[in-house]
Structures are given as C-alpha cells and as structure tokens.
Amino acid sequence: MTEKQRSIMRASIKLFATKGFHASSTAEIAKEAGVAEGTIFRHYKSKKDILLAVVAPVLVKFAAPFILRDIREIFNREAELSVAQIVTELYRNRLELIEANEKHVRILLQEAFFHDEIREALLSTVFRETRTLADQLINSRIEAGELRPLPSEAVFRAILSSLIGLVLFKHVTDRDGFAKRTEEEQIAITVDILLHGIANRP
Amino acid sequence: MTEKQRSIMRASIKLFATKGFHASSTAEIAKEAGVAEGTIFRHYKSKKDILLAVVAPVLVKFAAPFILRDIREIFNREAELSVAQIVTELYRNRLELIEANEKHVRILLQEAFFHDEIREALLSTVFRETRTLADQLINSRIEAGELRPLPSEAVFRAILSSLIGLVLFKHVTDRDGFAKRTEEEQIAITVDILLHGIANRP
C-alpha cells in the first residue's frame, strides 16, 4: 500500500462518512487526497471498489475480536464467568470498538441500506457467526440452569437489542446533554435489566 | 396540490426508498410519475427540494402526530391495563405502522444519517414526546410497585430497544427464512423477557 493509496482511503472515509457514497465524487476524493483522479483508478477499478475497500476491514474487525475468538474458548472451558460478566464485557468491548471506528461504522450502516453486497457481507460475517456461537453459549447456560428455558433466538435478540439501544441512546443523549450517568453505569443498569429478563432467579 | 404533483411525490417516495436519493434521477422520477421532466421543475426548484422541502416535512409533520396519537391512546387507557398489556399493544401497533409505511420509514432513516434537519426533527418530535409520555407511565408504575425502582430512562431504553430488535430481526430473519415463529409469538416472548427484566416479582 503506497502513501497515495492510504491518502485515498483516508479521504474516502472522510467524505463517505459525511456526505455518503453517492454524493462524493471521485474528483472530490482525488482533491481531498491530493492525488490525480487517474491515480484512484490505478488502485481501485471502480468507485464501488473504494467503498468495499473501506468497509471490508471493519467487517473483519467486528467479526473477529472477542466474541468470535474468545467465546468459544470461554464456552469450552466451562467458564467460571457468569452470563452477566460475559455480557458486560461484551458491551464494553463493542461500545469501545464502535467508538474507535465511528466513521467506518457510519459508512457501513448507511450503505448497507443500498448495497446488497454490503448487507449480505454484514449478515453472513458478523451476524450469522455471532449468532451461531451465541446459540451454543446460551443453550449450554440454559441446560446448566443459569438461564431460563427460552428460545435461544429470543435470548440472542434480547442481548443484541440492548446493545443497539445502548449505542443509539449514547448518541442521542450525548447530543442532548441529558446523559447524567456514566457509560459504565448505563451498561450496568442495562445488564441488570437484561439478566433479570433472561436469567433464572436464584 | 395537483394530481401531477401527487404523482411526483408518490414516484419520489418509491424511488428514494429503494435506491436512495442520490441514485434516483429526476428523469426516472418523471418517467415513474408519468409526467414530463420539466413538470418536476415547475413545482420544485431542485431535486433536493423534493426531498427536503416536500418529502421530509410531510413525513415528519404527518408522521409525528400520527405516531403519537396511537401512543397517547394506548397510554390513556393505562389505568385498566398492566404494563405487559400496554407494551404488547404498543409493539403490535408499532410493527403494523412500520410495515404499512415501510418506504417512508426507510427514507427517513436513510436521510437521517446525512441531514441534520431530519434527524433533529425526528428527535425533537417523535422521540422526545414519546419519552415524556413514557416517563410518566413508568414512574407511576414504579410508585404503584408494579415495576422495579429503576431509572425511567433505562426502562424506556429497554422497551424501545426490544421494539427495535423485533423490527430488525423481522427483516433479517424474514429474508433468511429461518423465522419459524409467528410475529405474535415473537412479541409475546419479547414482552415476557422485558417484563421479567423490569417488573417486580409478584
């Protein structure tokens, strides 16, 4: 990857995140990146290629760390971690990752509306793989009596919904300035509600 | 509003929802609407005008009271209904509304990513008012001992998160064909988990 290429990536991320893919012209990208327009097409065979190049690393990032790599480990070791602990760590980890990759996430979600490839990639990597691993964990914890005997699909949905809620509300309330509680407290309350919802009572 | 104008609106909504604003040309809109391209510019001074000056305000102004009306209605009967019943009805009602206005919802969400005006309008009308109404209900039910003494913000987030989860999963699993349960069952399980999470034990 040459310096120019990195520059094209940086410019594309900036423009796609703020104006969207369709509204950003290759001429703008070239200008923002400080390269000739032709240079863009030496490296990417089409404008859409730039988009996919921007989005791909994020998909990998979100599919790979923690949950996909470590959950199986945790699960196989008959872990000493409770579901509450796992979910808390999961939420922390995801919020951090989203914050660190905010622009990329924006682009990914925005363009998932329009491009089948991106939507499909998102579903088949992040979603499906996560779901498969989560199902194993959930079912084993149900058998162990830690969780209520609910359909694992519903439990998965509850866990993911709470995470999405945390992310959305963070952005909404941040901008409003009426978030009095710290993020750590928000996570704690959310996990408390979630666990009351899915766990067996002691 | 003339018949042609209505036709342009209808065509715009259809195209914007499926391809997005930038990917839809005025030529396409004209063709879809069965009018000459020039007609569009007699009514709207630019393409963006169709979106901002017409589509967005119409959506927000007409959608907001409509959305809130049902919520108010449901909340007004609150005395006789349990939180579980209220939330169940709310979810049914919202899912129905979203299904019936899928295209409008898509445009709103898509454009909310890019246009501050739309995002702000959504937040300051639908979101804030709903939140105010919900807060009253939640706090009164906490005082009555029906709900656990949690911050109403967190309870509101839990209720809304579950709804968002239902909507998202509906679209994902629909396309996957692995939704075995009916929507009514999905709602019931979701409400069950939610209520276990936020309600006091009997």
Add this chain to the structure above:
DNA sequence: GTCTATAACTCGATAGAC
C-alpha cells in the same frame, strides 16, 4: 427538447527506483 456541467472512468506520457 436542449443545454451545460459534471459524473465515472481511460490512457498515453513522465519520472524516479532499481
């Protein structure tokens, strides 16, 4: 229907690295 701008994209020329 027509005009003008601009979109994505091409390609021959160039220049420095080895």
Add this chain to the structure above:
DNA sequence: GTCTATCGAGTTATAGAC
C-alpha cells in the same frame, strides 16, 4: 532499460435544470 506509481487531459454518458 524496465518497471511501477503517478499525472492529468480527454472521453463518454448522463445528471440536473428550465
């Protein structure tokens, strides 16, 4: 001398505009 990254004028199609 060849190779590879780069440039940027040039091409073609189509956009918005009226």
